[in-house]
Structures are given as C-alpha cells and as structure tokens.
Amino acid sequence: MLAIIRHRFTYAYDTSSIAITEMYKNVTSSVRYTGLTSESFPIQQGTRQGGKSSPLLYLLYVNELIKELESSRLGMCMFNVDLCSPTVADEMVLVSFSKSGLDQMLALCYNYAMKWRFEYNAAKCAVVICNSPDKGHSEHSFHMDQQQIEIVDQYTHLGFTCDKYVSTHLLIQEACRRLRGTFLSICNIGIHPENLNPLTSRTIYKSVVIPKALYGCEMWSNSSNTDIAKLERAHRFCLKYMQRLSPNTSNLFTHSIINMGSIQSIIDYRKVQFYGQLCRLPFQYLAIIG
Numbered sequence: 001m002l003a004i005i006r007h008r009f010t011y012a013y014d015t016s017s018i019a020i021t022e023m024y025k026n027v028t029s030s031v032r033y034t035g036l037t038s039e040s041f042p043i044q045q046g047t048r049q050g051g052k053s054s055p056l057l058y059l060l061y062v063n064e065l066i067k068e069l070e071s072s073r074l075g076m077c078m079f080n081v082d083l084c085s086p087t088v089a090d091e092m093v094l095v096s097f098s099k100s101g102l103d104q105m106l107a108l109c110y111n112y113a114m115k116w117r118f119e120y121n122a123a124k125c126a127v128v129i130c131n132s133p134d135k136g137h138s139e140h141s142f143h144m145d146q147q148q149i150e151i152v153d154q155y156t157h158l159g160f161t162c163d164k165y166v167s168t169h170l171l172i173q174e175a176c177r178r179l180r181g182t183f184l185s186i187c188n189i190g191i192h193p194e195n196l197n198p199l200t201s202r203t204i205y206k207s208v209v210i211p212k213a214l215y216g217c218e219m220w221s222n223s224s225n226t227d228i229a230k231l232e233r234a235h236r237f238c239l240k241y242m243q244r245l246s247p248n249t250s251n252l253f254t255h256s257i258i259n260m261g262s263i264q265s266i267i268d269y270r271k272v273q274f275y276g277q278l279c280r281l282p283f284q285y286l287a288i289i290g
Contacts, residue, residue, distance in 0.1 A: 020053070045117060055089040062087070065112045069094070072108060074101040091158055099140060102127070110145050122147035126155045130164050160216040168220045172227040179213040179234040183241070193242045201242035202258055209238065210266060217267045218274035228264060235263040 028040040047054035066085050069075060075084020076095040084105065086093050094109070096102040113120055122144045129140070129151065142149040154163035154170065161170050183205060187193065193201050239254050240247060255261065 020057075023048070023053075058090055059087070061116075062090075062092075065109065068108055068112065069105055072105065074104050074108075088158055093157055099142075102142065106142065106144055106149075120144050120147075122149050125149050126152045128152060128155050128162060128164050130162075130166055160219070166222075168223045169227055171216065171220060172223060172231055175213045175217070176230050176234040179209060179231070180237060182209045182212050183238045187241075193244055196242075198243045198258055202260060205238060205242065206260075214263075214267060214270065218271050220267065231263050 027043040029043050030040045031038040047057050066087060069085045070082040072084075074096060075082065076097060077083060084095055086095070092109075094102060094105045096105060109120065125144065127142050127149050140151060142151070154161055156162075161174070163170060186204060186208065191201075191204065236251055236254055237247075239245075239258060239260055240249055243254070243258060245254060
C-alpha cells in the first residue's frame, strides 16, 4: 500500500509539472480594438493575465530578487527580521532608512530586470519620504536607470494609502465613505431594510460592509478622537437605517437592541485577531528580542 501511495504521488507531481509546461507552450495572443482584431503574435515571457496560478508563478520568478534585497542589508530590518521588500504578487515596496540605501536597492532591482528581461515602469512608481522635514527634499531625486521616480506625499499600495506623516486621517475618511456608500448601495439593489429582518441586515452589514470599510484597520495607529467620532457617526447611521429608527434615537439603544458594538470595539477586536495570527506564526518568522 505504501508503494502505491508513493507511485500515485509521483504521478500527480509529474502530471502537474507537465500541465504547467503545456500551459505556456506555443502561447499566442492578439489585440482587439474598436471591433478589429490584430494578427496573432507569440508570447515568449510572462504569466497568464487573471490565471489562478499566475501570482504564485510570478513569486517563484522574482524570489531570487527578494532574497538578494534581503541579503544586501540595505533596507529596513527590525531585530533579525528583514522588512526591506514586502511583496504581494507583482506589487513590491522597497523600505530603507536612507537615500543611499534606497538608491542601491533600486539599482539591484534594475540589474535583476536587465538579467531576466523585464521592465519597470517608473511612471507607476513613487517615493514617499516619511517623518522628515519638508525642506531639503527639493534636491532629492531617485531614478530607475535613466527614468526619474516621482516623490509624492502619499501612495496607495494594495488599497492601503500611506502618507509621509504615517497618518490615518485619509484612511479613516475613506472608511467613513465606504461604510455609508457600501451599505446604501446594497440597499439600493433591492436588499432594503424595509423588506428584511434587522438581524438579517446586521449579518449582511457585518459580513460585507464592515470588512470593506475597515480594510487594513489592523495597521491603524495614532488615530485622532475627531476621526474616530466621524467613523462612529457613519456606523450609527447604518445601524439606525437598518432598524428604521429615528436619527434622534439614543445611541445606547441603537447599539444594544441589535447587539452591535461601537466601531472602536470592532477595530480593537480585529487588531487583537491580527496580533493572535502573528503570535501563531511559525517560529522562523517571529522577531526575537534579547
């Protein structure tokens, strides 16, 4: 039985490797524009757009660059954990404490791109200089080969906007907009509180609206009381709307009757969950102090 299991495992492995090879053999593509389709042309590099395996295959392709950046010790490092190049699919961030460090990391990326025949688009890249005086930045410049990379006050990465002050003001403003907007959009497509039990509306609100509005809230810090108050008002608006309550209804009554906590408690709970996930990480991924 053990031999049969091993044989099946080997067969499955060989089959998957053949499938990936065949998937990218003799691949052609064409361009369609204004109703016209171009002649087919061969695709000699890259992964399939929208393919489920494409992000994993790309990470395998770029893994050597990530290892090279980490071993250079030019980027940010906390204790024994390298944080110089957090990467998700083809979205990479370079983090360094100095201009010279970032310049050298950009050079490593450019050289790797030249070696493996792909290009960086400097126009889609940006540099954010955090927690530094505004004066003196005019003489700073960053380049990818001959292309200059723009210095900006804020940049959005994976839907998470970071500004040069590492502030959560813009993030909370966007969360308020998403909280109201997503909830009202759901109501307008026919899932209206007038036709639903409030408990059903609460379930939809918790499973769809809250995750979208509070995306990335685990990383929020130094939030002002004013910003949190705006978020609480948007939260209470949704709770009162789904229960068909008057805007003048007591906040305590609004929360308790539907058994829904404040937005601050929801954010704190998500932060604790995230902390728990970090604590359960394998030992080799944890920072060791001491």
